[in-house]
Amino acid sequence: MTLTGKDLIAMGYESGSWFAQAIAEANARNLQGGDLRHYLDRMAPPRKRPLLAEPAPVDWHLEAEGEDDAENVAAVRRTMDALMRTPTLVGGAVMPDACPAGPEGTIPVGGVAIARNAIHPGMHSADICCSVMMTEFHDVAPKDVLDTIHAVTHFGPGGRGNGERFTLSPKLLDAFRDNMFLKDAKIVQAAMEHLGTQGDGNHFAFVGVSSATGRTCLLTHHGSRGPGAGLYKLGMRHAEKMRRKLSPETAKGNAWIPADSPQGEAYWEALQLIRKWTKANHNGLHQAVVERLRARIERRVWNEHNFVFRKGDLYYHAKGATPVDEAFLPDSGGVQIVPLNMAQPILLVRRAEGAPDHGFAPHGAGRNMSRTAHKRRIGDRPDTEVFAEETAGIDARFYCGRIDVSELPSAYKDAGTVRRQMAAHRLADVVDEILPHGAIMAGDWEHDAPWKVKARAKWAAREAAS
Structure with a gap:
């Protein structure tokens, strides 16, 4: 026949x-x-995979305790319902600090998505390996640490200029050049120039005192900067090619790379190298403070909260969720860091007894509204007035010299609410609090950026003409 x-x-x-x-x-x-x-x-080419008929199951740890909370919870539910129909997903979780982070169907901040044999670049986002490091000093005054980190760090766009750069490990740089994703010339250049920088947004340097020991602690919060953003861009580009072949119904933002493909293996390796780079970035800043102060340190703790974690053929995508499962903590003593806002203590936590199987806790306080909506709520009150009110009693600074009201405490969820829900859902136990002395953030550096100046001039001209 x-x-x-x-x-x-x-x-x-x-x-x-x-x-x-x-x-x-x-x-x-x-x-x-x-x-x-x-x-x-x-x-035969791979069979096209349709969206799941029903969303994969989700562990919910987010509750509404007010009007703003209710709107936020509803939005998170809508986006998770759409997200969890992605064909690779087998489960997920939502943390108490969750909030939407893009079009409906995008993984929210405070979300965890568990995929089988697939890595979704859009589910770890461009700020790969956003993380927090803490150094506890033996006997140094908080003000001295805050002044010193202010002198050695770098906030805002771009990297460090010639003569100001930190030294990147040649071994790590060679590993970048050997990886099919990270060998990109722009990524390699950024890996050298951005070392020792913290970027903008919600990234910070925080100095406080441990409730348990009475010692001064420095904490830094930032991600992988230019190298991570470059990897994300290339990863999304490759995932989109695969999406067209494997699952055209899947939203572009949820495209994936098959983990067992050569490209998937190379991307997983690239993620681990970006993790090493980011940890080195934190370490460089902390060591610069140690050397300037000739200080002695008691301990150093570090954990990421924006990353992909693996158990067998399952890939746990955490977008703003702190891992507390020991399987996800290859270089940690089990203590993890959860910042809330600049005026609240930073929490040191451990996985609670009887915690859910997914193995995650909140990464911070989250938001109930966008930056723009928060600014509208403030209304016409001067930024200086709002700043003085919300940072009373702490030494809060903005690196560029301009206040960013969208990063003040009122821009975030109530810290007490997040803590209550974390405890009620047995996600993590607080083992120490770092009481705030002061903090540094980038500030509104875009205010004087050329495109902002041009936009204001254009608006002023229209107002004058009308």
Whole structure:
């Protein structure tokens, strides 16, 4: 019997350009039965995967305790319902600090998405390995530490200029150049220039005193800067090519790279190298403070909260969720860091007894509204007045010299609410609090950026004309 295209379709294969070669070869070799099926399975392109008929299950640890909370919870539920129909997902979780982070169907901040044999670049976002490091000093005054980190750190766009750069490990740089994703010239350049920088947004340097020991602690919060953003861009580009082949119904932001493919293995390796770079970035800043103060340190703690973690063929995508499962903590003593806002203590936590299987806790306080909405709520009150009120009693600074009201405490969820829900859901136990002395953030550096100046001038001209 001569095999035809109709026979292949009847066998369940999707028609395509591969039919001609497969039919000719099968007929030439007179393949039948199991031999034919085995050959066709090897020749056929991957079957397109539809969206799941029902969303994968989600562990919910987010509750509404006010009007703003209620709107936020509803928005998070809508986006998780859409997200969890992605074909690779087998489960997820929502933390008490969760809030939407893009179009509906995008993983929210405070979300965890568990995929089988797939890495989703959009689910770890561009700020890969956003993380927090703490150094506890033996005997140094908080003000001295705050002044010193202010002198050695770098906030805002771009990297450090010539003569001001930190030294990147040659071994790590060589590993970047050997990886198919990280060898990109722009990524390699950023890896050298951005070392020792913290960026902007909610990233900070925080100095406080441990409730447990009475010692001064320095904490820094930032991600992988330019190298991570570059990897994310290339990862999304490759994932989009795969999405068109594997699952056109899947939203572009939820595209994935098959983890067992050569590209998936290279991307996983790239993530681990970005993790090493980010940890080195924190370490460089902390060591610069140690050396300037000639200080002695008691301990150093570090953990990421924006990353992909692995158990077998399951990939846990955490977008703003702190890992507390020891399987996700290869270089930690089990103590993790959860910052809330600049005026509240930073929490040191451990996994609670009887915690959920997913193994995550909140990463911070989260937001109930966007930066723009928060600014509208403040209204016409001067930034200086709001700043003075919300930072009373602490030494709060903005690196660029301009206040960013969207990073003041009122821009975030109530810290007490997040702590209550974390405890009620047995996510983590607080083992120490770092009481605030002061903090440094980037500030509103964009205010004087050329595009902002041009926009204000254009608006002023329109107002004058009308």
